[in-house]
Amino acid sequence: MSRPKPLKILALLLSLVLVLAACGGDAEDETGDAPAADEEPTDNDAVDDSGADAQETEEAASGETVEISFVGTQPPELLEPVVEAFESSQDRITVNYESVPFEELSAVIAQRVGGATSDIDVYYADAPRNPSIVDQGYALELTEYFDDLQGVVPEAGLETATIDGKLWTVPMRTSTQILYYNIDLLEQAGIEPPSMDPEERITWEELADLARQAQEAGAEWGYIDDQVSRYYQFQPLPESLGGGSGLTGEEGLQPDLMNDGWLQATEFWAGLYEEGLAPRGVAPDETKPIFVNGNAAFMPGGPWWIPVFAEEEDLNFGVAAFPYFADGEPVTPTDSEHLAVDPNSEHIEEAVEFVKFVTTTKDGALAMASGLAVPTANLEALPVQLAELESMRPELEGFADLAMYEIENTAVPRPFSVGYVQFEEVMNTSLEDIRSGTDPQERLQQAEEEIESAFQRL
Amino acid sequence: MTIGHVENPLVRHRRRATASDGRRRTFRHRHRDLLVAIALLSPLIIALILFRLLPVAQAAIASFQLPDGGTGLGNYRFMLDSPQFRNTVSVTLWFNLLINPIQIVLSLALALLLTQRLPANRIWQTLAFAPTAIPIAVSAIVWRVAFRPDGPINAVLASLGLPTQDWLITESLVFPSLITMASWVGVGYWMIFLIAGLRDIPTDLYEAAALDGAGWWRSFFHITLPLLRRQLTFVLVADTVVNFLMFAPVQIMTGGGPNGATDLIMWETYQQAYRFDDYSLAAAQIVVVMTIMLIVVAVQFALLQPKERL
């Protein structure tokens, strides 16, 4: 342990903190954020220009400016492009973005929107939580403000945004899943990479075989889940076998986990871990480093990892269509964040204008997409964004068509229920127990009981 | 540490002070004391009422509000009927029965070790304290990585030829793992308070004991432990409270698993309140946690401070 060196660095850093504290005090105005613009690997030239001159026009805007407050779960840097693009698209409304950790979003919404503080105007609404948000009166009904959104956003997203024939939220992002593979590890095992053509997608059974071959040929893991043990990631497996989402009944308040589809899918998935093809005890945010560092042959995951993976020069990866069960249908998970407007907002008109800009205009949607590679829900902007992702590696040719196909044809939204949050929590815990070696059938039985018990509270 | 010649009279005072603690005063004296006490206590009491008792009262009232809009004992009945909640209570009690004595013994041992005149003593003390300064969520991430089946702890075990373990996903190993992590975070913090107490024990007592031929263990049991009682009580009570309310490590490292083995009560309450928006059930759980904690703390006081009563 070399003592003097770290201590010196500590002292240096502390003095830096203190100096910055001293001058940071009156630098209230955050126009100084400009240098942050080139630090993010956005790779989206289309939007960068609009941000550049936003700076100059900002001061000029006089008269009655309205500031709306926007709450989301991503760090402010990622939202800067869309805020700047919106502010330069008109000169009446400015946006103050506030980032809240995802885990605490619903608490913050309950506290502020529920408490009628009217200090939020627009906020992120996680799609499957929509019924609960609407149920509690946290969202303004948007039907009268929006023309028909059919064809503007994906069908599945519109379905979750609409309750009782009324529009409550607007889909901002959507999602899909693809199968990533490590080209080097596949070559090493002499495996032909699976196809990107949705018609020729491989089955889960084939994937398990390939994973086994790759592992035998030296890969540390044959397979790894992106959001492991999360319901979102797992849902397509039982759905593919016709087991349904796990919730049935008119209002989605009846757990249904003991059917053949669920049991078969869960046992298959548990087997991947039991056999040691995939690692147990690794948390969802630790799985990507395993793939990035070349320690896993296959990983089903979201397309938002493409920019992250493409940046790693020594990572040779390709993508294929998401697998399905030999006896079942191709199914992919979908949906993501929507935007909602606080019913207590004092600037409803301005808030709606911002939501429209982000979700229904191509420029707005692309500006949003430039911060984070989660697919935009705007169907006009989506192909542009997907093409951009595809261009990051030559091996990705065909990815845009594949993703578009999945979103339009195989996407199945998460179940529609006021009890979704409770259901998801029970499912995540149960899947993690099953991954760790608990008997699938017994654990699913118990999960049903837990869900029933939790639903009594609704 | 400077021990000058001036200390001796004070130390003598001090020993007599223990005897004078319980001495009765005149009525007039007491009456004046009461008025002064009210004045001195009022800022704290106001803070206590506004920022703790009032919201607790609100929570207690909320605990009788039912999801269907009515009022009654329904939330409590729901909890008692729920096998998960019964598991939660028993897991919480077991966890505390294990972790509190372990942490007290460890911090005392650490305090004793690091008050020996060892080379570079302050470095060791500071290292032991430093984990307290790490945001608990980050500590939990670090230990989650350490305990991974393919993680560094198993790698070290394997290189020593020992069998590797699935630390956080095996029911019998998850408590020891959590206790290790929580002790890494907390033991150095509690050690600091015990060191302050150890420094406060007059040296001449040990010298006298040594002259009488008492060994290390006798001195420890007859001088150190009795004179450390106040600090130990403080540490025990405070540590118990912290461990009763632990949830971030559960949230990040185990999610209550495997199979509910670490479903500690505050994790359950946190989920009800902040994930499920079921505030009235969370409030009922808070009332239950508070009641259990009150009983445990009362027992600790009764056991450790028999002579402090008026």
Add this chain to the structure above:
Amino acid sequence: MLDRHVPEWIRLWVLTPMAVIVSGFFLLPLWWIVISAFRPERDIFRYLSPLDPRVLIPDRVTLENFATLFEGQFLRATVNSLVVAGVTVVAGLVICSLAAYALSALQFRGREVVFAIVVVGFLVPFDAVAIPLGETFQDWGLRNTYAALILPGVGNGLAVFAIRQFFLGIPDELREAARVDGAGPLRVLFHIYLPLSRPALIGAGLVLFVFQWQAYLWPLIVVSDVELQVGPVVLAQLQGQAEYGFDPGQIFAGTFVLAVIPVLALLRFQRYFTQSLASSGID
């Protein structure tokens, strides 16, 4: 001290290695955090499996994580944390030592009961009552103020406990002598008790400081103004995107900054803290 009983050879050849080994247990995870703050993001989870010495000995060092971190809200948030914790410690020490004096030096009926209520009352899990308390603060118009961040931390049962335990050890005779000289309770407190109690005050200050330094849920609920956000909240925001991307480099860099400050403070105060009541009476 108890160490008089320990022979020199044991101290050197048994206890010192023990101290080193025990410190190693504390050091290794800390070291991992520190080097993770200073290495390229990709290397952070890289050499864990199979284990490689580079887990602990970085082969590439960079300040990039700090550069990225400091471009965001983090520095200002850290300053906010410092302000909140600093004011809390000062105000809290005043409030808690006044109360501790009343609960130790003064005699009145029900003193022990009041003390028990104070200690137990403050044991209320603060996170658990944050929701109703947040509503109360909103009614008072205190949302988005430093006051909202500071106030719930100034009263602290454990701080009172720590100070009172120390005060109880101060001989009555000292107080009585001052009283005979005509000193009022405040003078006795500030001129006799407090100067003697530096270790306890530092201990109590530590309790008050750590409470605010680790505060997370309450600031999140009571503050929406970006300008007022505190360090742990901003750190958690970096983690908030874990579903879509995870920036461990920035998180560890932020952790490093947040941890260094209290550690330096402790190093600074350790000298006083480890003084005994007796020796602190000299000045």
